[in-house]
Amino acid sequence: MEILKAENLTKKYINKTALDNLNITLEKGKIYGLLGPNGSGKTTLMKIIAGLLQASSGNIQIMESMIGKDTKKLVSYMPTTNHLSNGMKIKHWIECFHDYFEDFNKEKAQELIDFMKLKQDMKIKNLSTGMVQRLKISLAISRDAILYVFDEPFNGIDPVSREKIMETLLNNLDEEKTIIISSHMVSELERILDRVIFLDDGKLIINEDADFLRVERKMSIDELYREVYKDA
Numbered sequence: 243m244e245i246l247k248a249e250n251l252t253k254k255y256i257n258k259t260a261l262d263n264l265n266i267t268l269e270k271g272k273i274y275g276l277l278g279p280n281g282s283g284k285t286t287l288m289k290i291i292a293g294l295l296q297a298s299s300g301n302i303q304i305m306e307s308m309i310g311k312d313t314k315k316l317v318s319y320m321p322t323t324n325h326l327s328n329g330m331k332i333k334h335w336i337e338c339f340h341d342y343f344e345d346f347n348k349e350k351a352q353e354l355i356d357f358m359k360l361k362q363d364m365k366i367k368n369l370s371t372g373m374v375q376r377l378k379i380s381l382a383i384s385r386d387a388i389l390y391v392f393d394e395p396f397n398g399i400d401p402v403s404r405e406k407i408m409e410t411l412l413n414n415l416d417e418e419k420t421i422i423i424s425s426h427m428v429s430e431l432e433r434i435l436d437r438v439i440f441l442d443d444g445k446l447i448i449n450e451d452a453d454f455l456r457v458e459r460k461m462s463i464d465e466l467y468r469e470v471y472k473d474a
C-alpha cells in the first residue's frame with residue numbers, strides 16, 4: 243500500500259535548487275534509507291514530508307491527503323538539530339509532547355527514557371550530544387504515527403548506543419509503520435533497510451529494494467554508495 247506520493251517535487255532556495263523535480267512513492271511497512279552526500283537534499287525532503295517546509299512546486303500527499311495540518315498528525319519527525327529548549331527537564335518535554343500530540347504515549351516515553359539510561363529530572367542543557375539524540379529518538383518513537391522520519395539519528399552516537407537505538411527502533415515500531423532514516427553511516431544502517439533512496443544534488447537517482455540492489459549489483463549498499471558518489 244502506498245502511503246506517500248510526491249510528484250515533480252521541487253524546492254528552490256534563493257540561489258540553490260535543493261530538490262529537483264522529485265517523483266517518489268513510499269510503501270507502508272518499509273524501512274527506507276535516505277542516502278546522499280552533504281547538501282544532496284535529504285533534510286529538505288524530510289522537512290517537507292514533516293510539513294515544516296513548503297515545496298516551491300509539485301505535489302506531495304500522505305495517505306492521499308495533501309501535505310498540511312492533517313498530514314502533520316501522521317508524521318513523527320526527529321530533526322537533526324536539537325529542537326528541545328535548554329532550560330527544560332526531560333519530564334517537561336514528555337509533558338509537552340503529551341499535550342501537543344494526540345498519539346503520544348507517555349508511558350512508552352517513560353519506559354524508553356529509562357531504557358536509554360536517561361533520568362526524567364535531567365536538564366536538557368546538561369545532556370551530552372548522544373544523550374540528546376537518545377531523548378529525541380525516544381520522544382519520536384513514542385508517537386503512534388503512520389510515518390516516522392529520522393534525520394541523522396546516529397549523529398554523535400557511539401557504536402554501542404547506535405546498535406541500541408537500531409534495536410529500539412525495530413522493537414518499538416511494528417511492521418505496519420513506515421520509517422525513513424537519513425544517515426551517513428551506511429554500513430551500520432544497511433542491515434535494517436528494506437529500501438534505499440539515493441539523492442544526488444536534489445535529484446532522485448535510486449529508489450529500490452535493498453536486497454534486489456545487492457544481488458543485481460553484486461555489492462553491499464555501502465559499497466554501492468561509495469561507487470555512486472565517488473566523485474561527490
Ligand SMILES: Nc1ncnc2c1ncn2[C@@H]1O[C@H](COP(=O)(O)OP(=O)(O)OP(=O)(O)O)[C@@H](O)[C@H]1O
Pocket residue numbers: 255256257258259260278279280281282283284285286287
Ligand atoms: N535555508 C536555506 N537557505 C538556502 N539554502 C539552503 C537552505 N537549507 C538548505 N539549503 C541548501 O540546499 C541544499 C540541500 O540541503 P539539505 O540540508 O537538504 O542537504 P542534506 O542532504 O540534508 O545535507 P547534509 O547531509 O549535509 O545534512 C544545500 O546546498 C544547502 O546548502
